Amino acid sequence: MCRVVDLRQAVLAKNDVAAHALRAELTERGTAVVNLLSSPGSGKTALLERELLLAREREVTVAALTADLATENDAVRLARSGVPVKQVLTDGLCHLEASMLGRHLDGWLPVDTRLLFVENVGNLVCPASYDLGESLRVVLASVTEGEDKPLKYPTAFGLAQLVVVTKTDIADAVDFDEAGFRANVQRVNPGVEVLLTSARTGEGVGLLLERALSVGTGTGAAAHVPVMAAEAARADGHAQDGHAHDGHTHSHSHSHDHDHDHDTSCSPLPVAQTR
Template sequence: MCRVVDLRQAVLAKNDACAVELREHLAARGTAEVNLLSSPGSGKTALLELLLARAVAGGVTVAAVTADLATENDARRLARAGAPVQQVLTDGLCHLEAGMLRERLDGWLPRDTRVLFVENVGNLVCPASYDLGESLRIVLGSVTEGEDKPLKYPTAFGLAHLVVITKTDIAEAVEFDAAAFHRNVRQVNPGVPVLETSARTGAGVDELLALILGVADGAPVHRPVLARQHERYLHHHHGDEDGHTHDGGEDGHSHEHPAAAPIPVPGAADAT
């Protein structure tokens, strides 16, 4: 008699187990991991480079891992900030997984690292489903992407501990409706903090770094409603957003993505 196995659950279960171990490992050494998610071209790398530079200038021990399908361009760029940086090449995979991250960190992450930044693959669908053992998940949306991004990608924005708007220095030029964006974020993730930034002018960057360092020091983070609604990590169904199939394309792979798993928030209360 054949045994039916839900491969989607099996994939997430393996990742979640590794994420739990990684979270415990990082906590034991006093390192907070920050997972950065966004679409390609949102300004994530530019903002991270500035965060690293300001942290280094302030004497804060930070490190970064950046993931891409190909090239080490972002790692070389981030290294200019003076912090230790590693590149993960996913070889066509559209997301980073906890096991891939743990393998890259083994034997490399400096012992005294206070904050580890992880720049995920540029994608608001696939990476949303994978817990990387982070203490803080930040989802970025640029003013050039439009106000409806949170509604189009409710899993990514719905599981964020913090939402960051980027490129606000050109908001007026692209007629970005900030009020509408905030409204749409609240619809998918009530109570989540939203911070406006510009890597070009530096607006909001010090405030963002202060928030991140606060989490590293044990400050509670926003607990997403999506995470509170489920006691299990794994879902038994697909949403329209995540239940898609790739046939090659830019990623060069073909698979279905499992539904997103809620992220455990270490030490966080249910307050928003």
Template sequence: MCRSDVKQAVLAKNDDLAAELRGDLARQGVTVVNLLSSPGSGKTELLARVLARAVQRGVPVAALTADLATENDAVRLARSGAPVQQVLTDGLCHLEARQVRARLAGWLPADTSVLFVENVGNLVCPAAYDLGETLRVVLMAVTEGEDKPLKYPTAFGSAHLVVITKTDLAEPAGFDESGFRANVHRVNPGVEIVRSCARTGVGVGALLDRALAARDGALHRPPLAPHPHGHHHTAPAPAV
């Protein structure tokens, strides 16, 4: 079996497991939100704000956060008051559905309605792995450049929602937001783009509202883009 065949087999197995996990969680009333970004995008701080807002509003949420090492992010997120678990990937540059399923076993609180999964900081491999999510969010800081969607078309092309982070730095960074939006829509026509700033709270409510809309089946979600190497995703089924 050649290398590409092995890769396709791994992705196919992951997709099957992700579909099974999505169905199992849907029957429990749980919607998964998968957060993807490069390292340093600010997604941990933004997620901490979202979790805290959810707790304040009485929304039963939980989070998994993945890193190669340390439990620093889990500690930060747990300050929100939401249940949080750390996943250590031991060098793996992405999460897989099997890891999510294993970590949830015997842990996920019964009343959870939205589970946020903070993926490993990487816009390459994580884009190819369905984690059983209903909503896939790709985040990018203004300091990363407006052409990033063209450099990582699989990640941005598979997003159901794109979030611009650190917008308070847009002017000093010389960020061309209109150019960024045009580039996002070149690879993912019509996808919604939300501005955010964890420092000021801008976009926190919007991200939580989109997650709740996905939970309630009220959010338009374009189908996931095809995998690299020809293996195709099917569009995630809505949570019921």
């Protein structure tokens, strides 16, 4: 008798175990993880750089890990803030996983770190399915991406504990419909908070840091473990996370104990140093 095994479900289940363990470990040492998800070009690196600078000014012990398919550009930018930064190059993998994150934190993350910001790979599909052991999951979308973005990516926005709109300084120029965007967010994630920000003008800068700190101390409304994305994807009835084409679903059922991903640590100076 043949037994059908759902590889995607098995991969996610393994990730969930690793995420649970990593969350427990980091919580015990007093570190809250903020998982940042967005499409490429949303402006999350620019906003994160401002938040890191503010954290340093307020003497909050913070670090950042940024993942990308290639280049160390984001880490070099973030290192200008003067906080510990590490770049993880995924060599084509479209998301981070809990075991990967734990491996890259081992021996690098300062023991007194209060907040760790993780800038996930620019992608609203694959990263949404993987719990990283975070304390706060944030989805960012720029005003240029359209008001229907939450409806197109219901799993990413549906699992968000905070939604951040970026580049509001050009909202009028692109005819951004704020009310329409908020309504669509509420359709997929009723009650979730939406913040408006602009890294250029400073609007809303510091709000992400405040929300992250409140979660880290256990006082924030978003301080809960994210719903497992595999279950959420089935519940919302959308096949987009499995890339449905012509009625067929093609899921990412990779076996992801990757040894080929590697990291680059940046010193507090804007100079990348390969480990």
